Each structure stands twice: as structure tokens, then as C-alpha cells.
Amino acid sequence: MEMTVQISIDGRAVTVAAGDNLLRACLSLGYDLPYFCWHPALGSVGACRQCAVKQIHGDGDRRSGRIVMACMTPVAEGMRIAIADPEARAFRAGVIEWLMTNHPHDCPVCPEGGECHLQDMTVMTGHVRRRYRFTKRTFRNQYLGPFLQHEMNRCIACYRCVRFYRDYAGGRDFDVFATHRDVYFGRHADGVLDSEFAGNLAEICPTGVFTDKPLETDYARKWDLRGAPSLCVHCGLGCNTTVNARAGRLRRVLNRYHPAVNGYFLCDRGRFGHGFTTSGQRLRAPLLRGRPVPPDQALARISDILAQGTAIGIGSPRASLEANFALRHLVGPANFHLGLPAAEARQMAAIRRITAGPVTIAPISEAERADAVLVLGEDLPNTAPRLALALRQAVREGSFVFAETLGIPRWHEAAVRTAAQPVRSPLIVATPAATRLDDVAARAARLAPDDIARLGFAIAHALDGGAPAVPGLPADLAALAEDAARALAEAHRPLVVTGTGCASSAVIEAAANITLALHRRGRPGARFHPVVPACNSQGLALMGGRSLDDALAALAAGTAETLIALETDLYRCAAAADVDTALAAARHVIVLDQVRTPTTDRADIILPAAAFAEADGTLVSNEGRAQRFVQAFVPAGAIRESWRWLRDAGIAAGRPDFAGWTGLDEVTAACAHHLPDMAAIVGAAPPASFRIAGARIAREPSRTSGRTALAAEISVHEAKPPDDPDTPLAFTMEGYYGPMPPALLPYAWAPGWNSVQAINKFQQEVGGDLLGGPPGCRLIEPRPDATASYGGGVPAAFAARAGQWLIVPMHEVFGSDELSRLAPAVAERVPAPYLALADGDAARLGLGEGDAVILELAGASLSLTARIGLGLPGGLAGLFPALPALPAWGIVAKGSALA
Amino acid sequence: MFSQLRTLWTVFLHLFHRRVTVQYPEQKPDLPPRYRGRIILSRDPDGEERCVACYLCAVACPVDCIALQKAERPDGRWYPAFFRINFSRCIFCGYCEEACPTDAIQLTPDFEMSEYLRPNLVYEKRDLLISGPGKYPGYNFYRIAGLAIAGKDKGEAAAEEPPVDVRGLLP
Numbered sequence A: 001m002e003m004t005v006q007i008s009i010d011g012r013a014v015t016v017a018a019g020d021n022l023l024r025a026c027l028s029l030g031y032d033l034p035y036f037c038w039h040p041a042l043g044s045v046g047a048c049r050q051c052a053v054k055q056i057h058g059d060g061d062r063r064s065g066r067i068v069m070a071c072m073t074p075v076a077e078g079m080r081i082a083i084a085d086p087e088a089r090a091f092r093a094g095v096i097e098w099l100m101t102n103h104p105h106d107c108p109v110c111p112e113g114g115e116c117h118l119q120d121m122t123v124m125t126g127h128v129r130r131r132y133r134f135t136k137r138t139f140r141n142q143y144l145g146p147f148l149q150h151e152m153n154r155c156i157a158c159y160r161c162v163r164f165y166r167d168y169a170g171g172r173d174f175d176v177f178a179t180h181r182d183v184y185f186g187r188h189a190d191g192v193l194d195s196e197f198a199g200n201l202a203e204i205c206p207t208g209v210f211t212d213k214p215l216e217t218d219y220a221r222k223w224d225l226r227g228a229p230s231l232c233v234h235c236g237l238g239c240n241t242t243v244n245a246r247a248g249r250l251r252r253v254l255n256r257y258h259p260a261v262n263g264y265f266l267c268d269r270g271r272f273g274h275g276f277t278t279s280g281q282r283l284r285a286p287l288l289r290g291r292p293v294p295p296d297q298a299l300a301r302i303s304d305i306l307a308q309g310t311a312i313g314i315g316s317p318r319a320s321l322e323a324n325f326a327l328r329h330l331v332g333p334a335n336f337h338l339g340l341p342a343a344e345a346r347q348m349a350a351i352r353r354i355t356a357g358p359v360t361i362a363p364i365s366e367a368e369r370a371d372a373v374l375v376l377g378e379d380l381p382n383t384a385p386r387l388a389l390a391l392r393q394a395v396r397e398g399s400f401v402f403a404e405t406l407g408i409p410r411w412h413e414a415a416v417r418t419a420a421q422p423v424r425s426p427l428i429v430a431t432p433a434a435t436r437l438d439d440v441a442a443r444a445a446r447l448a449p450d451d452i453a454r455l456g457f458a459i460a461h462a463l464d465g466g467a468p469a470v471p472g473l474p475a476d477l478a479a480l481a482e483d484a485a486r487a488l489a490e491a492h493r494p495l496v497v498t499g500t501g502c503a504s505s506a507v508i509e510a511a512a513n514i515t516l517a518l519h520r521r522g523r524p525g526a527r528f529h530p531v532v533p534a535c536n537s538q539g540l541a542l543m544g545g546r547s548l549d550d551a552l553a554a555l556a557a558g559t560a561e562t563l564i565a566l567e568t569d570l571y572r573c574a575a576a577a578d579v580d581t582a583l584a585a586a587r588h589v590i591v592l593d594q595v596r597t598p599t600t601d602r603a604d605i606i607l608p609a610a611a612f613a614e615a616d617g618t619l620v621s622n623e624g625r626a627q628r629f630v631q632a633f634v635p636a637g638a639i640r641e642s643w644r645w646l647r648d649a650g651i652a653a654g655r656p657d658f659a660g661w662t663g664l665d666e667v668t669a670a671c672a673h674h675l676p677d678m679a680a681i682v683g684a685a686p687p688a689s690f691r692i693a694g695a696r697i698a699r700e701p702s703r704t705s706g707r708t709a710l711a712a713e714i715s716v717h718e719a720k721p722p723d724d725p726d727t728p729l730a731f732t733m734e735g736y737y738g739p740m741p742p743a744l745l746p747y748a749w750a751p752g753w754n755s756v757q758a759i760n761k762f763q764q765e766v767g768g769d770l771l772g773g774p775p776g777c778r779l780i781e782p783r784p785d786a787t788a789s790y791g792g793g794v795p796a797a798f799a800a801r802a803g804q805w806l807i808v809p810m811h812e813v814f815g816s817d818e819l820s821r822l823a824p825a826v827a828e829r830v831p832a833p834y835l836a837l838a839d840g841d842a843a844r845l846g847l848g849e850g851d852a853v854i855l856e857l858a859g860a861s862l863s864l865t866a867r868i869g870l871g872l873p874g875g876l877a878g879l880f881p882a883l884p885a886l887p888a889w890g891i892v893a894k895g896s897a898l899a
Numbered sequence B: 001m002f003s004q005l006r007t008l009w010t011v012f013l014h015l016f017h018r019r020v021t022v023q024y025p026e027q028k029p030d031l032p033p034r035y036r037g038r039i040i041l042s043r044d045p046d047g048e049e050r051c052v053a054c055y056l057c058a059v060a061c062p063v064d065c066i067a068l069q070k071a072e073r074p075d076g077r078w079y080p081a082f083f084r085i086n087f088s089r090c091i092f093c094g095y096c097e098e099a100c101p102t103d104a105i106q107l108t109p110d111f112e113m114s115e116y117l118r119p120n121l122v123y124e125k126r127d128l129l130i131s132g133p134g135k136y137p138g139y140n141f142y143r144i145a146g147l148a149i150a151g152k153d154k155g156e157a158a159a160e161e162p163p164v165d166v167r168g169l170l171p
């Protein structure tokens, strides 16, 4: 039971959580108290002086008291404060007036306008007329890269941006410069912001200094943007997003608060990767041998094909559960294959063995509070960025505990940092190459995948002698294993993170042993987090199916005539030669996808699939959380959800069971019915029949403009808005908006709160749980009775080979994900293909950074640029973009391939 | 009885009053400049399009009959790529003019815009944009706003100081 205290606010007695600050307490109770520098995730520093309230002395009359900053004042039993007090009001209005003296006359040409926290707070304090008649200070802007626009004149010097960028996200190339009223927030010189979290500045900054640059090329104001609750589809973490569309185009992606998943932040891959939906690679019409045809003709052809012989299906880790299930249902479970590289399928199976055991998977929120973390083989900032950001906070856990011993509360940000400077919780990172998390790691080891696995097995053995020992471990690794084991054993909430990133099942087996050893040592707080590559990798693994190799073999052998590939580029899953053989042998190749890929180029029939913002469905995240994403708009042309294409194909082929799938709910229910592991997915969000006060939920804000003019050049008769059989949301402004189940929240707005900070009004406590509970449902829960046993597959130590290199995959936050790299803004950040080499190896080959290098791998020769300084161990080389068959041995030579 | 006689007398007297019926269309009514008729988009004193595509008129419009799309010139100046008013919906309330922060959109005393076909009442930017500043001759939004555009750098707008030297150490 949480401790509470009684205080009085404006004469009203209220109960608030003990240890909280006044500002958060007031906001959580629904009071409108203006603030700038405070942020629920960043804590209090008391920089802006906007949150002034009057603290009344003793129990005298209401006028005698003093002005205090609510964000810096802890609540105390019997405290009496006044928000409405005239002196406090005048103080707050005065602060805004100062802040506005230098503000440019920009709102009409400011992309923040209409969702600007500064506008909201100015209105809230009642400052309506400018009295200042003197000159304004001005700044020059900087070029900050493809994601953010900079307009420094609008700054109010609240310091949120530096606190987020440097203190929270660990960025180094952004700071505050100059002095007094000239303080400047930017880089030392024009240039691309390095941090993969820079995009959050657009939401963190309460003004229009940092704004979403891709949005500005196709701009619309918040009141005109139709919203829908969606999910990020660019890695496995399942960050919640709000997608905004207008006039049939996806305009932007915003963070959608989820207390257990992404909190207030997204990575830039998730925020800006949506550009693939409007990229030139997009498929928009069904194609029959390259010729656009009407949907009916394509479906008729498919029904003919299905009547002719056996069809096999290849499901996708980036398609929804419903789409995969529709394919599985169409071709039959025996013919359903997983669109995963064979090695990845083995790694997913290894992860499945851990998650079926006694240890709970940590949601990101728990990872953020872990007090000792071991990362085995994952380059988290590139494979699961939002989790890396959480681990950066986990490192601070020790400092919070230390500060608490001094009586400093968690939210007292600057004081905690000053008091607990050297105190850090241990983070131990073992990866083949340097990661951007190393700067906060207590230990960072650079090892070959097999050595990472050996380290892991050794840690497990050190934790529990019953776990298999590792023979012949070098002394330095043995010492590291001891240290890591001690750190994990001493922690209350140790966390082990591993995944498919270094393409090694042995690493995952090692992590399994560690989690089991922690469990056996009686650590109920021990957690595990598996990092998987795609947004529905976990869902596909739960669904299960045969391996891709089986599919390719069946096609090559002619035992199946037809291939239906769902949102999968086979060339990313298997060696090109094998795919070529299989596709050449297949009589019919049907591909459903959103974008052109090498696989669609070989297809006879292509069906254009809806992208995440154009579709509804369920995805299962790393954490095993099934979450629903909701359509924001109906795409132009013949684009449809994959499950609808497959249903229509089933109906065209005369399959009566498909006729009942009138909406998403029926498909989700069928999936839950056929796959017992997924029984809970129907509860991921309310069904399409859900109504509030008899009404659907409106996707458009009530102030949406242009309804009778937007399409008037086509027809002056306004078209009937589309129906939505799949969700309880309406496509127009007609409907309900107010408190609602958070899985349905199309956008956040409250009277007086037009900015993203309106989310305050949908939380039980600001920065805490959402009203209505966390969206989604966990499908994978620990089984304490599971009879798990230690795995014994300790690999042999990595031995470098003369003249050969073990090629391991390298991941890039901008570039490794198949879809987001097609977004124009993200494409600017994708590095050129490279080969990372150990410094010593590069020197021996006479290679410097950026030199041309040739890699001979599996009979092919790749021209790459060399990268050094990533700390790789000798004999190992990292390849970006990764290939499906890694790790593999290759030959490296200086120079470029003959043209 | 008396009241009826008085009414008849009053009506009779009207025979000798000045006639108020205007012989429209031969004779044009004399309307004040603030009359709310056909909407135009004006230009600033420099001859540039005044509208900055801020969407405020569109959101103020009670019948939602204004639609536009913001675009940006290479120098950073915002303008509407298209600007459409569906006059078959417009109720000439003047809210758009009141909302406009740049004096771009203005209602004029011209009301002669009847059409036989509703689509002809859909006006695009080419139909709306006039070549002068309309009712408000002086105002030039970009001379006051902080956004830099071609010909007006940072620090050159009204009441602006030259840009700060971030590396300067002087107090």
C-alpha cells in the first residue's frame, strides 16, 4: 500500500502520494498548473519558475504565505497551498510575460502552433497582450539533419532539450552555449544530430524550436490530423505510437504513452520510418505479370491457381497475427512456413525455451528499474533502441537508492545527480563490436559470438555450480564472469538481455542458463529480455510453422506448385541461389507486400498490402505483449490489409469458412480459437462493437477543418465517409471523445491542453498508469513449475583462422530494418555498406577508415568500405548490411572489385 | 376604429415618401467596404502573397468550406500550395477574416457570384488572389515575424536585434 499524506489545495482537502512533488500531485488531481521545465520522465530542476503556487503559513488566514515552486516542493502532511491565490497568479503571469518578451511573432508560420505547450501555458496564465515595447534578441538557426528543424528564436530557455539529449539519452553533440539571455541550444556547429533519440526533442521542447522536419514537407495542424492508436513496426519492442493522417496520406508518427513499454519516448527509426508508406517503392495496384489489373481479376486468377495444386505459404514476422493466420488458414497448417532465416528460426526456438521457463520477461519499464544488467551479444542502440534508452536509466538506479539514503527523492533531478555522481548500477555489455551504450557500462567486452556464449555459460556456472562449467576459459574472461556473477547475485532486480543480434543460438542458451541460475538462487526479481528482429517475430514464433528451408526445398523438388509469400523478402531470409532455384521451380508465385522487393520482382501476382497506418491487426512484442494497431485512413487505390486479400482469395476459391470473416474481430477470434497460446489476443483491445454512450470514438478532432472543401474540386457533394467494420472508431469527427480505453485513444487532447502533454489528463497519476489500464495483454507469462534444466552446449573458444575472417552481422538503427530505410529522411542516415575490422587486422591489410575493401563470402564478392575503431577482436569482421547466412567465414582483401 | 383610420393615413402618406426599392441590376447598391461578400486573398505591400498557410481561417470556418495545403519556398517562406473555398457552402460570416493573422483573407462588398452549377462556386487560389493589399494597405506579416525569408534575414524584422554571437563572452 502506497503511503499518502493529506494536504489542502485552494481550501480543498486532498490525499496525495507521500514523497511526491507538489506539481505532479496537483496535475494528477486534475488542477491546471502551468509548467515548462518539469517533465514526468526528466524530473524537477526548478529552472523556469512557472509552476509557482502559494504555500500558506501555519493555519492563519489565507493571504499570509510564500511563493514556492511546486515542482521543487515535496508534499508534506497538513501542507496548505493555493493555486488560485492572486499573488501566485500574478507571479505566473509575470513569468510568462518575461519569457515572451523575446518571442518572435511566429505562431502562424510555426509548425508547433495549435499544439504548443507555450501557447497553452500563455493562455492558462491569462497573458494576452504584449506590453514589452523594446527590441528582441535573435539567433541564427542550425542545420541539424533530416529529422529536425531548428528555430532558436522561439526558445524560452527551459533546458528540457539538453537535459533530455545529454543527461537522459547520453548524446554528446548537443549542448547549451553562451550566457544570460543569450543562451543557445544546439550543436557546436551545423551538422546532423548523432543521437538516435534526437527526434524526441520535437515532443520534449515545449515550443517550436525543434519540430518534425518530414512533417513540414506535407504539413497539417494537429486539429486537422486524423489520429489512430498504432504500433511501431520497425523493431521488436512494440512501442506505442499515434499515427496522424490527412487527405489520404500518412503525415507523421508521434509517441503514444504506454507506462510499461515506451513511456514518453520513441527512437528516430520509429518516429521517422513511416516515410516508406509514401516512398517510390510502394505497391499500389494488384499486378498480374507486371500488369496492373482490377482486384477481382487478380483474385479470380488466384482462385484458379489454388484449384490446381498444393500451395505453400510463407508467413512474415513483420505482418500482423491476423495476416499470418489468414495465410496459415488458407494453405493449411502443414503448408505454413515461417519467413525466417534458418538460423534465426533456431534462435527464436532457443528464446522460446527460456520464455517457457520460470523467469519473467521484463517489460521496458522494469528494465529501466533493473539494478544490474547483463547484455549478451546485442548491440542494443541499433537493434532495440528504446530498450537501450531504458538501460541508460537503469544505470542510474544505484544513484537513486543512494540519494534516498540522504533523503533526496527520485524526482529531485539535479540534487540526485550532484549527490550521487560516481554511483552507478552495474551494466555489463559483451558484444562483438563497440556499442553506443558502452559509455555507461561498468564493463564492456569485445568478443566473438562463441566467446560471448562461453562468458555467459561461465557466469551461470559462477552463480550456480550446478550449471555446466566452461573448460579452458582465459583468466580475463573468468574474472569478468566472476564480476558479472557477483553483480547479478547482489542485485534485487537483475536483468539479462540477449537476442538474435549476434546470430548465435549458443549465446541465447548461455543467457538461459544465467536466468535459470538466478532463479535457482532465489531471485524473484530476476528478469530476462529477449531482443528479436521484427515487430511480430514473437507472434510468428508463437504461431509456429515449418522452416523456410522446407518451403524452398518443397518448391525446388516440385512437391508444391504455388508459393504465397506474405510480406517477406525471401532474399533477406536465405541465400540468393537457393531462393532463385525455388522461385524458378515454382509454377506460381504470389506475393503480398507493401513495397517492391527483390521477391516481388520475381512474382507472377503481386497484391498491394496495407501498411501499419492503413490496417488493423495485432502484433506481439519482445515482451510477449499482444497489442492492437488501428487504421488511421483508407488508402487510395486497391491497397488492402493482407488478411483481407487472403480472405478474399479464400472466398474466391470457394472456401465457406472465410465468408464469416467480415471484420478483424472474426479473424482475431478464429486465430485465438485455433491457437491456444493466443487465446488472450481477443482482449488486446475492445471489439468493433464497443461503443461509449452509444457512439463510436471519433478519429478526427472536433475542430477538423475543410470537410466541405477538401474534395470539392472533384465533387461538391461530400462523399459518405468510409465505414469501419474492424474497430470501434469512426473515420470522421462524429463520435465520442473523452475518457476511453487507452488502446483506442486516437489522439491526446483536453480543454486547455493542446500539446502532447494533454496525455496528463489520461493518466491516473502524471507519468504513471493510464486510466483504464495498460493497453495490450501479455501472452507469455512465467511458469514457476516449469522443469527447466541447464543447457550444456558450451561452444569451443573462437579461434582466428589465418587468411580468413569470421563475418558477423552488424546492425544499424538506420538501415537494418527493411521498411524504415525506405523513408526518405531515414535513407539520408543509412551508412554505406561497410565491413568493420579489428584495428590490428586492418593495419596488417593496410586498410584505413573508409578505404575500399572486398569481401569474398559464399562464392560472392562484395565491395565495401572499411571501418575500424569498433574494437572487434582479431579474426572477426562485421558486415553491414547483414546477410542471412551469417556468421560465416570469408576472405577480406584491400581494393575494389573489378568493374 | 381610430387606429384603423390612422393606419390607412400612414400608408397613404407613404405615397409621397422617397422610394427605397433599388432598381437592381440597372442601379447598383452602395455597399460599405466592411460588407461581407465574395472572399479574396490579398498581397502584401511588397506584392507577395500574404497568406502564409497557417490554417487558422480553415479552422475558424463554421461550415468547413476552406481547404488549403501549406508549402514552403526554398527560402523558408510558407504559402498555400492550393487554397480552395467552396462558396456553395460559405455563409459569409467573416470569421475567416477575423482569424487571419496576416490580413490575407478579406471579404469584399461584391455579392454578384450566382451560378447555375454548384461546382462553379468552388474557387481556387487563382480565382481568389488579387494583385493588391485590399482593405488593409500597410500590414506585412513577414516584416514582423521572426522567420527569416529571402530579403529579410534574422535580426532584420521589426524591433529585432542583430543575431547573438553565441561564442561571445561579453556580459
Ligand code: SF4
Pocket: A103, A104, A105, A106, A107, A108, A110, A111, A112, A113, A114, A116, A117, A118, A119, A154, A206, A207, A208, A209
Ligand atoms: S513556439 Fe508556440 S508560441 Fe512560439 S511561435 Fe511557435 S506556436 Fe507560437
Ligand code: SF4
Pocket: A154, A155, A156, A157, A158, A159, A160, A161, A162, A185, A204, A205, A206, A207, A209, A210
Ligand atoms: S530549445 Fe526548447 S526545450 Fe530547449 S530550452 Fe529552448 S524551449 Fe526549452
Ligand code: SF4
Pocket: A232, A233, A234, A235, A236, A237, A238, A239, A262, A266, A267, A268, A269, A270, A271, A384, A385, A386, A387
Ligand atoms: S524501432 Fe523499436 S525502439 Fe524504435 S520506436 Fe520502433 S519499436 Fe520503439
Ligand code: SF4
Pocket: A108, B050, B051, B052, B053, B054, B055, B056, B057, B058, B068, B096, B099, B100, B101, B102, B103, B104, B105
Ligand atoms: S488565416 Fe490567413 S494566412 Fe492563415 S491560411 Fe487563412 S488566409 Fe492564409
Ligand code: FES
Pocket: A023, A034, A035, A036, A037, A038, A045, A046, A047, A048, A049, A050, A051, A052, A069, A070, A071, A072
Ligand atoms: S516547472 Fe517548476 S520551475 Fe519549471
